Amino acid sequence: xxxxxxxxxxxxxxxxxxxxxxxLALGFTLVYGILELINFSHFNVFMFGSFxxxxxLQALGVQGQATVLHGLPLVGALVxxxxxxxxxxxTLGVVIERLALRPxxxxxxxxxxxxxxxxxxxxxxxxxxxxxxxxxxxxNPMPPVAVDVGGATLRLREVLIWVIALVLMVALWVFVxxxxxxxxxxxxxxxxxxxxxxxxxxxxxxxxxxxxxxALAGAGALIFGIYxxxxxxxxxxxxxxxxxxxxxxxxxxxxxxxxxxxVLIGLIEAIVSxxxxxxxxxxxxxxxxxxxxxxxxxxxxxxxxxxxxxxxxAPTKS
Amino acid sequence: xxxxxxxxxxxxxxxxxxxxxxxxxxxxxxxxxKVGINLPxxxxxxxxxxxxxxxxxxxxxxxxxxxxxxxxxxxxxKYDDGTATAGQYDPAQAATNARKMVSDPAxxxxxxxxxxxxGKAMAPILSQGDxxxxxxxxTNPDITNPKFAAQYMPAGKAIYFxxxxxxxxxxxxxxxxxxxTLKAKSVYVLDDSGAYGVGIADSFQGQAEKKGVKxxxxxxxxxxxxxxxxVLTKIKALAPEALYYGGVMQAGVKVVKxxxxxxPGIIKAGGDGxxxxxxxxxxxxxxxxxxxxxIASPHLTADPAAKAFMAAYQKKFGFAGTDYAITAYxxxxxxxxxxxGLKAAGKPIDRHTVRDAIQALHTQTLLGPTSFxxxxxxxxxxxxIFQFKQDAKGKPDDLIDQTVYIGVAPSA
Numbered sequence: 148x149x150x151x152x153x154x155x156x157x158x159x160x161x162x163x164x165x166x167x168x169x170x171l172a173l174g175f176t177l178v179y180g181i182l183e184l185i186n187f188s189h190f191n192v193f194m195f196g197s198f199x200x201x202x203x204l205q206a207l208g209v210q211g212q213a214t215v216l217h218g219l220p221l222v223g224a225l226v227x228x229x230x231x232x233x234x235x236x237x238t239l240g241v242v243i244e245r246l247a248l249r250p251x252x253x254x255x256x257x258x259x260x261x262x263x264x265x266x267x268x269x270x271x272x273x274x275x276x277x278x279x280x281x282x283x284x285x286x287n288p289m290p291p292v293a294v295d296v297g298g299a300t301l302r303l304r305e306v307l308i309w310v311i312a313l314v315l316m317v318a319l320w321v322f323v324x325x326x327x328x329x330x331x332x333x334x335x336x337x338x339x340x341x342x343x344x345x346x347x348x349x350x351x352x353x354x355x356x357x358x359x360x361x362a363l364a365g366a367g368a369l370i371f372g373i374y375x376x377x378x379x380x381x382x383x384x385x386x387x388x389x390x391x392x393x394x395x396x397x398x399x400x401x402x403x404x405x406x407x408x409x410v411l412i413g414l415i416e417a418i419v420s421x422x423x424x425x426x427x428x429x430x431x432x433x434x435x436x437x438x439x440x441x442x443x444x445x446x447x448x449x450x451x452x453x454x455x456x457x458x459x460x461a462p463t464k465s
Numbered sequence: 466x467x468x469x470x471x472x473x474x475x476x477x478x479x480x481x482x483x484x485x486x487x488x489x490x491x492x493x494x495x496x497x498x499k500v501g502i503n504l505p506x507x508x509x510x511x512x513x514x515x516x517x518x519x520x521x522x523x524x525x526x527x528x529x530x531x532x533x534x535x536x537x538x539x540x541x542x543k544y545d546d547g548t549a550t551a552g553q554y555d556p557a558q559a560a561t562n563a564r565k566m567v568s569d570p571a572x573x574x575x576x577x578x579x580x581x582x583x584g585k586a587m588a589p590i591l592s593q594g595d596x597x598x599x600x601x602x603x604t605n606p607d608i609t610n611p612k613f614a615a616q617y618m619p620a621g622k623a624i625y626f627x628x629x630x631x632x633x634x635x636x637x638x639x640x641x642x643x644x645x646t647l648k649a650k651s652v653y654v655l656d657d658s659g660a661y662g663v664g665i666a667d668s669f670q671g672q673a674e675k676k677g678v679k680x681x682x683x684x685x686x687x688x689x690x691x692x693x694x695x696v697l698t699k700i701k702a703l704a705p706e707a708l709y710y711g712g713v714m715q716a717g718v719k720v721v722k723x724x725x726x727x728x729p730g731i732i733k734a735g736g737d738g739x740x741x742x743x744x745x746x747x748x749x750x751x752x753x754x755x756x757x758x759x760i761a762s763p764h765l766t767a768d769p770a771a772k773a774f775m776a777a778y779q780k781k782f783g784f785a786g787t788d789y790a791i792t793a794y795x796x797x798x799x800x801x802x803x804x805x806g807l808k809a810a811g812k813p814i815d816r817h818t819v820r821d822a823i824q825a826l827h828t829q830t831l832l833g834p835t836s837f838x839x840x841x842x843x844x845x846x847x848x849x850i851f852q853f854k855q856d857a858k859g860k861p862d863d864l865i866d867q868t869v870y871i872g873v874a875p876s877a
Contacts, residue, residue: 148702156701160694211749275549280508282718282747302726375691376722377747379509381552385689420695434696435658435685 152298157421158414159296163305163374165413166312170367171390172397172405173319174240174360180336180400181356187263188243190387191270192361196236196368197378198274201285203228209286212376216288224288229311232369233362239270240361241354249350267383275380282379285372308370315366316406319359323402328355336400389416392445398458407457415441495538498814500525500800501566503577503587503598505547505554509715512742513789514579517601518543519782520790521576523774524797526781534805537814542572546583552689553715556660559583560590567594573819574598574800576793580713581605581632582660584625588617591624597820599626599796602789604737604761605664606633609840623841626823628792628799628832629761630846632661635736636668636711638848638874639759642734644676645875647757649707649732651679653700655720657688657712657738665736666711673709681705688716697727707732714743725752737761737789740851745862750855757852757871763832764849764870765791771831785863788849795830802828848874 148156171193178186207224208214216224247266251259292303323329328351334342335352343349371386372378393412397404418424419440424432431439448456502521504514525539544566546559559578566572567590575591575598578584584603591598608617608625618624643649652673656666666683674680681703684696693716700708708731710720717739724733733756740758765771766788774794778786786794803822807814827836836844851868859866 148704153698153702156698157695160692160698163694164692212751213749272549275507280511280547280549280552281743282509282714284747284749371691375719376752377718379552380549381689382691385687386691416692417695420693420699422696422699433684434687434690434693437690438687 148298153421154423155297156299157417157423159299159301159305160421161414161417162410163308163413164416165410166308167367167370167374167386167409168390168393168412169406169409170312170315170363170370171386172394172409173316173402174364175391175394176397176399176402176405177332177356177360179394180402181332181339181353182259184248184259185263185391186360187260187387188247188266188270189263189360189364190383191267191274192236192239192243193364193368193371193387194378194380194383195239195270195274196232196365197285197372197382198278198283199235199365200228200232200369200372201283201378203231204286204288209288211284212287214286214288215290217290221288221290225307229366229369232365236365236368237358237362240357240364244354244357271380271383278380280380282377285376285378287373287376289373304374308374311366311370315363319363320402322359328352332356389441392441396445396448396455398455401455401457404455404457408455412441415444495536496814497538497540497571498573498804499540499542499569499571500797501542501544501562501569501572501575501577503544503546503559503562503566503575503583504579505583506543506545507547507549508551508553509718509743510553510579510713510741511547512746513787514547516742516784516787516790517579517793519778520601520786520793521797523778523781524794524801527777528797528801533801534808537804537808539801541576542566542569544577546578546580553713554578554580554583556582556586560586563587563590563594567591567596570815572596573804573814573816574823576601576796576800578603580659580661581608581664584608585617585660588625589619592618592620592622594816595620595622595624595820596816597624597626597823599628599799599823601628601793601796602737602761603627603661604629604632604635605661606631606668607660607664609842611840622820623824623837623839624820626796626799626837626841627843628795628830628835629789630843630848631761632665632668632736634846634876635759635761635848636665637672638876639709639734639736639757639850640669640672640676640678641875642757642850643707643709643732644673644678647707647732649678651681651705652707652709653681653703653705654683655696655708655710655712656683656685657710657716658685659688659712661736661738662712662716664711665738666709669709669711669736678707686712686716686720688712691719693719693723694727697723701727705731707734710735710739713738714741714747717741718743718747721748721756722752733757735759740864740868742787742862742864744853745864745867750867753853753867754855755853757850758868759848759850759874760788761848762788762792763845763847763873764788764851765831766865767870770833774831785860785865787864791831795832795835798830799823799826799828799835802826802830846876848876850874
């Protein structure tokens with residue numbers, strides 16, 4: 148493999164990772180933008196989604212890697228799984244908001260954030276107790292189709308990830324910019340009090356943000372399962388933390404920022420773990436050091452641009 | 466019906482006594498001795514932990530039923546050193562469990578741990594408490610290495626006995642096999658950052674180098690990360706003839722699945738961490754196909770000597786025993802034999818006498834004649850090699866059906 152080929156392959160790897168992180172990061176950013184709340188339960192809404200996707204695919208008769216679908220059945224199975232997962236995760240997000248966060252809406256301080264950590268652990272342990280600790284062999288109906296791009300391998304499932312992620316992100320962008328609810332969301336994000344005075348139903352906006360954010364996490368979770376062919380009860384933590392980092396890197400509360408942040412983190416991870424910087428930094432360019440790099444870059448960005456790459460310093464809310 | 470207070474008390478007393486009798490199956494005068502069994506029942510290695518646990522349970526239950534040691538009833542306490550936070554064995558929890566065992570005076574010996582990372586945390590505590598444990602599968606050599614005695618046996622006496630050999634043999638013998646039999650000229654080595662994984666990968670790497678196999682690189686994986694494609698792509702670019710993975714299944718599931726896509730067609734091998742039921746349930750074929758895995762014990766599940774054991778195990782638990790279920794059974798046999806010797810000699814039975822008895826023991830277990838050196842290592846050093854090969858007619862989650870026994874690994 149030539150250096151260009153390796154670079155190309157690592158970019159493909161990084162973009163796939165990044166697409167997943169971006170979908171997950173959007174959930175953090177949507178909720179933060181509106182409530183200024185870091186929603187840690189998002190980590191495990193993602194994990195929960197991967198299990199729902201697995202059950203849907205298994206119910207459709209896809210077992211492990213043994214069942215491969217083609218054409219219409221493949222598209223049908225994927226769409227059905229995607230829709231179910233997104234609805235299930237969206238509903239879970241709304242339930243969390245209604246039961247655990249709305250009662251704390253006007254409590255000052257970190258109470259709501261701590262509550263989301265608690266909810267996160269509840270989901271984590273419930274899934275652990277219900278489905279066991281062992282890794283699950285995730286059903287993968289994708290045919291092993293691959294094309295050669297300049298020596299690098301591009302698989303069908305990578306293209307699928309990019310397409311799903313791109314479609315969902317564009318849809319979200321259009322929704323936020325063009326729809327009535329999107330306008331209400333932007334208004335609430337700017338100033339909830341003023342938005343309320345203008346007749347925006349802030350509670351509905353918040354429910355919508357939780358539903359959409361969690362549904363996107365669900366989509367990310369299904370992609371995760373199909374891409375890696377496994378899931379277990381603890382996948383949420385690392386993926387969630389990286390996605391959260393992506394959201395902060397891009398500027399938390401900023402939708403395009405989360406998308407770019409996710410892709411950036413994915414690319415950094417691939418380049419560092421892939422040893423591409425070995426010539427420059429020697430053994431520090433290895434998988435074992437990936438987290439040090441990712442979080443160092445985060446710290447540096449925040450030192451020089453406290454609001455993240457795309458964030459604007461907001462005026463202090465009263 | 467009118468029941469007086471005294472009658473009620475009598476009734477309750479009788480009921481309690483009956484309940485005790487039924488629960489313990491013990492005769493009134495029997496001394497109850499407790500054995501702590503510490504294994505990771507939570508997390509990625511749970512399936513193997515259950516198989517090991519059942520091996521030991523079978524031995525103690527049989528000993529109680531047949532009154533193998535007259536006047537003694539064995540009771541086992543289950544300790545879980547796997548935690549949800551770690552997602553696999555957790556050395557911190559293992560240390561806590563070791564403290565619990567030591568602080569219970571009725572506990573005279575222990576079985577476990579499954580994993581060397583836990584063993585490293587438990588050994589110093591067990592040493593201070595003079596409580597012997599017999600591990601059926603923990604293979605990191607440091608724990609019984611006299612060089613590290615100050616760390617792992619601070620009280621001076623061996624307390625970490627094994628019914629398997631160590632990675633000082635498992636890693637190098639697999640390296641011999643890869644170099645001599647499979648004729649690989651180059652290899653890339655991965656580990657999962659754990660005590661076991663790093664140790665076995667080091668010992669493999671050292672011997673492979675000696676055998677003239679070129680080491681193209683070495684990487685350490687974060688077992689909780691999901692994506693190893695970047696590392697595997699880097700390995701692909703180096704075009705090694707073989708990949709060696711030292712570690713257990715939390716990272717292993719992802720290494721095997723992703724290397725199936727990214728590194729097809731090369732020799733892939735691992736230690737006993739890969740000889741795991743999760744290779745079948747969580748990884749599955751075709752990804753698992755062709756992987757070589759070693760175990761640090763002789764292969765006995767098909768051996769005539771273990772036939773009765775395998776039948777009894779299948780009958781009692783509903784699934785087939787594994788080689789490490791056999792080493793666990795043998796570990797329990799060691800403890801039972803030690804207690805039996807003490808009882809026959811009329812000596813008191815406590816953790817101190819039991820430790821000394823295990824150290825001096827020469828007994829017959831399912832593994833054959835069994836004894837330990839002065840540091841606790843098994844005198845037999847056999848390493849066996851298997852290869853995963855799908856058998857559509859066999860049980861899909863049975864390691865014996867879905868692997869082929871290659872033979873004993875070359876020791877030099």
